């Protein structure tokens with residue numbers, strides 16, 4: 001369960017208050033709202049990349065409001081994907097596990113398991129240059145899911161994909177998040193994407209969160 005409780009979050013002079021979002025364990029939350037309304041700001045606060053000046057953030061009942069990003073067990077797919085030029089697909093997926101000092105055998109097993117699920121096992125030795133948009137998305141997804149996060153945050157991760165690849169990656173996200181029992185919060189501007197993925201829908205409107213179960217279901 002992701003619980004964002006009455007939070008105030010600030011980014012420079014921009015401030016949002018009384019933010020409340022609850023997403024039950026294993027389900028998929030969608031966050032929509034006009035450009036500049038503060039969606040990324042909320043996601044960054046959940047991931048620990050932005051300070052919360054009031055309120056609480058809990059994951060499965062544990063208060064993580066003051067924890068560092070690495071201690072939160074959250075996978076993050078940023079808006080720009082942010083792959084590293086010098087690292088292979090294998091190294092991207094292994095990245096978080098190496099930081100957490102998993103042993104080599106377990107890392108190798110997990111990389112190959114995820115690569116299989118994400119259908120990128122033939123790309124493991126490739127570097128990001130020359131990968132297609134969809135292949136880059138899958139690589140970033142593998143990196144985000146590798147350490148078995150409880151929560152996955154996705155910031156408009158599919159905005160650059162063509163319609164066919166878009167649908168393909170949506171099905172993949174659904175499959176992988178369900179198999180891994182991840183609780184997700186996903187920002188998108190596309191209603192079709194929201195409808196296909198979401199279980200719970202939130203709209204950020206004039207600084208307020210509106211939960212709207214009717215709009216897309």
Ligand SMILES: Nc1ncnc2c1ncn2[C@@H]1O[C@H](COP(=O)(O)OP(=O)(O)OP(=O)(O)O)[C@@H](O)[C@H]1O
Nearest residue numbers: 011012013014033034035036037038039040041042
């Ligand atoms: N470091 C910062 N300093 C000053 N203002 C900031 C900072 N970061 C974000 N903002 C401002 O906060 C507001 C909300 O930004 P945010 O990225 O959260 O919006 P968003 O809803 O995700 O937008 P989009 O849909 O365009 O991605 C914007 O006006 C932005 O310019």
